[in-house]
Amino acid sequence: MRRLRYSYHMELTFELPVNEHHFKLRCFPSSDERQKISYTRIEIYPQHFSTEEPDSFGNMCIFGTARQSHERFSVDVEGTAEIDASGQVAAIPSKTGIFKYETALTKAGKTIREFHRSLDPMNWMTGYERTVYMMNELYPEFRYVPGVTGILTSAEDAFRLRRGVCQDYAQILLALCRLERIPCRYVAGMIPGEGATHAWIDVCDGGVWRGIDPTHNRECDDTYIKISGGRDAQDCAINQGVFYGGGKQTQTVKVIVKIM
Amino acid sequence: MAIPEELYPYSGSVNELLARYGVKFGIYKNGVFNEQLFPFDIIPRIIERREFEYLERGLKQRVKALNEFIRDVYSDKKIIADGVIPEDFVYSGSGWLAQCDGVNPPQNIYSHISGIDLVQAKNGEWFILEDNLRIPSGASYPMIARELCRRSAPSVFAENRIEDNRNYAQLLRRTMDYVNTGGLSVILTPGRFNAAYFEHSYFAELTGARLVTCEDLVVEDEHLYFKDYSGKKEQVGAVYRRISDEYLDPVNFNRESLIGVPHVFEIYKKGRVALLNAPGNGAADDKGIYYFVPAMIRYYLHEDPVLNNAPTYLLYYERDMKYVLEHFDSLVIKDVAEAGGYGIIFGDSLSAEKKAEFIDLLKAEPRRFIAQEVIDFKDIDIFDGEAGKRVPRKADFRAFVLMNDEPVVWKSGLTRFSRNPDSFVVNSSQGGGFKDTWVMEE
Numbered sequence: 001m002r003r004l005r006y007s008y009h010m011e012l013t014f015e016l017p018v019n020e021h022h023f024k025l026r027c028f029p030s031s032d033e034r035q036k037i038s039y040t041r042i043e044i045y046p047q048h049f050s051t052e053e054p055d056s057f058g059n060m061c062i063f064g065t066a067r068q069s070h071e072r073f074s075v076d077v078e079g080t081a082e083i084d085a086s087g088q089v090a091a092i093p094s095k096t097g098i099f100k101y102e103t104a105l106t107k108a109g110k111t112i113r114e115f116h117r118s119l120d121p122m123n124w125m126t127g128y129e130r131t132v133y134m135m136n137e138l139y140p141e142f143r144y145v146p147g148v149t150g151i152l153t154s155a156e157d158a159f160r161l162r163r164g165v166c167q168d169y170a171q172i173l174l175a176l177c178r179l180e181r182i183p184c185r186y187v188a189g190m191i192p193g194e195g196a197t198h199a200w201i202d203v204c205d206g207g208v209w210r211g212i213d214p215t216h217n218r219e220c221d222d223t224y225i226k227i228s229g230g231r232d233a234q235d236c237a238i239n240q241g242v243f244y245g246g247g248k249q250t251q252t253v254k255v256i257v258k259i260m
Numbered sequence: 261m262a263i264p265e266e267l268y269p270y271s272g273s274v275n276e277l278l279a280r281y282g283v284k285f286g287i288y289k290n291g292v293f294n295e296q297l298f299p300f301d302i303i304p305r306i307i308e309r310r311e312f313e314y315l316e317r318g319l320k321q322r323v324k325a326l327n328e329f330i331r332d333v334y335s336d337k338k339i340i341a342d343g344v345i346p347e348d349f350v351y352s353g354s355g356w357l358a359q360c361d362g363v364n365p366p367q368n369i370y371s372h373i374s375g376i377d378l379v380q381a382k383n384g385e386w387f388i389l390e391d392n393l394r395i396p397s398g399a400s401y402p403m404i405a406r407e408l409c410r411r412s413a414p415s416v417f418a419e420n421r422i423e424d425n426r427n428y429a430q431l432l433r434r435t436m437d438y439v440n441t442g443g444l445s446v447i448l449t450p451g452r453f454n455a456a457y458f459e460h461s462y463f464a465e466l467t468g469a470r471l472v473t474c475e476d477l478v479v480e481d482e483h484l485y486f487k488d489y490s491g492k493k494e495q496v497g498a499v500y501r502r503i504s505d506e507y508l509d510p511v512n513f514n515r516e517s518l519i520g521v522p523h524v525f526e527i528y529k530k531g532r533v534a535l536l537n538a539p540g541n542g543a544a545d546d547k548g549i550y551y552f553v554p555a556m557i558r559y560y561l562h563e564d565p566v567l568n569n570a571p572t573y574l575l576y577y578e579r580d581m582k583y584v585l586e587h588f589d590s591l592v593i594k595d596v597a598e599a600g601g602y603g604i605i606f607g608d609s610l611s612a613e614k615k616a617e618f619i620d621l622l623k624a625e626p627r628r629f630i631a632q633e634v635i636d637f638k639d640i641d642i643f644d645g646e647a648g649k650r651v652p653r654k655a656d657f658r659a660f661v662l663m664n665d666e667p668v669v670w671k672s673g674l675t676r677f678s679r680n681p682d683s684f685v686v687n688s689s690q691g692g693g694f695k696d697t698w699v700m701e702e
Binding site for chain 1: 336340341347348350351356358359360361362363481482510511530
């Protein structure tokens with residue numbers, strides 16, 4: 001059992017004022033068998049009307065509308081997480097099948113298929129062990145380089161570049177797993193330190209979700225706070241919004257997680 | 261009954277009136293929007309009462325099972341767990357939407373208005389060709405054509421006992437009212453550049469529902485409102501939406517959508533408004549899923565299917581793949597992701613080189629295609645105005661099934677024919693024409 005304190009800050013600034021801003025925020029970790037979450041603060045600017053509702057993957061979302069004109073939109077989330085790495089998060093059978101299938105972002109193209117063919121087809125026992133094996137093989141083939149890929153970059157495109165960030169590592173590993181129909185999901189979350197959000201994957205292992213982190217080539221321990229899960233990065237998008245006006249917009253995200 | 265020759269002289273004038281009323285089909289081709297007339301043939305398809313009763317039984321059964329299937333794949337997924345349908349076909353098609361998993365629409369209806377396409381073979385047997393559940397269009401065309409024919413030659417309709425098809429408006433109204441959660445019923449159109457805009461406005465006029473575009477609707481305090489010119493708001497309880505799922509709500513579906521009503525999907529999930537047809541119901545109208553509809557009928561209803569599918573092979577199954585490769589030239593291959601008469605390939609139409617290329621594609625992506633026996637359609641006559649005589653053409657039949665507490669089959673339908681004498685493709689987007697369909701009272 002480990003206690004962590006986290007704070008999450010996201011801010012959008014607009015060149016020109018916006019109004020009629022409709023948003024859906026998905027940046028609120030929720031409690032499960034592995035993590036107990038408490039909040040000390042959730043603040044959304046500007047003034048708005050909103051409701052809370054889980055999406056179909058069970059991620060907590062806040063849906064809202066800010067009607068008045070504003071040039072800044074921000075959300076602040078703070079709280080503590082108690083993580084028990086031995087806690088078992090059950091994979092509900094009727095909600096697990098979908099995670100075996102590729103999405104636009106996790107579709108294996110020529111390059112990923114080629115790499116997949118180079119792997120030893122016999123080297124595995126369970127889907128989980130197979131995934132760990134593929135992660136180990138992937139790790140030396142990909143370099144962590146920020147700035148070359150974006151949030152809409154597909155696994156195939158990232159792998160062709162051989163460079164990218166945690167989202168790309170996670171989506172490439174998902175694409176590999178899905179070629180073998182191993183149920184696996186994308187997880188957006190936070191780890192100790194200061195910076196951006198992190199991403200890893202959950203693999204269904206004997207009816208239980210287990211996390212592995214391809215960016216660090218390791219299994220997830222009790223320092224990983226899950227924010228949301230889905231088929232790919234798009235299902236876990238922090239913010240989906242529409243508004244009038246705005247011109248150019250800039251997004252900044254700052255995450256701080258401290259071990260207590 | 262015999263073909264009503266008294267109608268022949270009105271062929272030209274009815275078509276002129278249809279053009280004047282705006283019965284047109286808008287088609288985007290190579291990025292250019294063209295409106296073209298939807299040619300009407302004056303000779304109706306005539307279905308005798310007995311025969312229609314048989315079709316009715318089969319259609320009701322089919323739509324009931326399809327509705328059960330959609331409910332199931334968005335809840336417990338028993339049909340997958342029981343091994344009746346491989347999950348590949350549910351999840352890797354374009355129709356199953358993750359956002360809709362676990363959502364219960366008002367009255368548990370997922371396919372309120374279904375357009376089921378059938379063809380009749382030379383021996384008279386009917387086959388189901390396709391289930392259109394997303395936004396099937398076409399009911400307005402036989403309605404207005406009947407109206408114009410009735411005005412042209414009233415005696416034909418007085419002397420023959422033809423089921424009146426004017427009641428489609430009441431059926432549609434009842435379908436909207438049945439699921440309405442309180443407030444107005446509206447018809448949501450993408451606007452006048454849509455291929456079926458005539459139909460949207462015609463239905464609004466006949467049902468008394470308000471014709472709206474996305475900017476007329478707003479979600480506030482977790483309810484949907486219609487805003488009129490003065491800014492006055494009225495609550496909306498049912499939306500017969502004629503825009504596709506992905507453009508419905510940019511906050512919950514395609515964020516690039518420039519149309520749509522932000523947040524409407526959330527309040528729909530909470531049961532505060534009904535959407536017709538239900539988002540995600542395309543899970544059941546995929547051409548791959550079509551193969552399994554007879555199995556669905558047995559599984560959910562414990563009945564034998566009344567109406568058969570056209571003999572279909574699923575390349576996903578090795579046995580079927582083998583059959584398809586051996587009989588390639590006699591089959592028609594369809595891309596499951598395409599609609600509107602696109603992505604259809606007749607085996608015997610390919611050159612040896614193209615054929616080899618295509619077979620490689622089939623092997624690489626077996627999930628993407630189905631193969632069907634080419635049904636030798638029973639020709640029906642059309643009236644060739646220039647030659648002043650009847651000529652045979654291939655035709656299909658789209659029946660409309662509306663779901664209230666029980667499914668109701670409209671006693672008419674859209675008969676589409678190919679204007680090209682050598683073609684089997686009847687889709688209006690491919691230049692086909694249409695006929696009225698008369699169901700006889702006795």
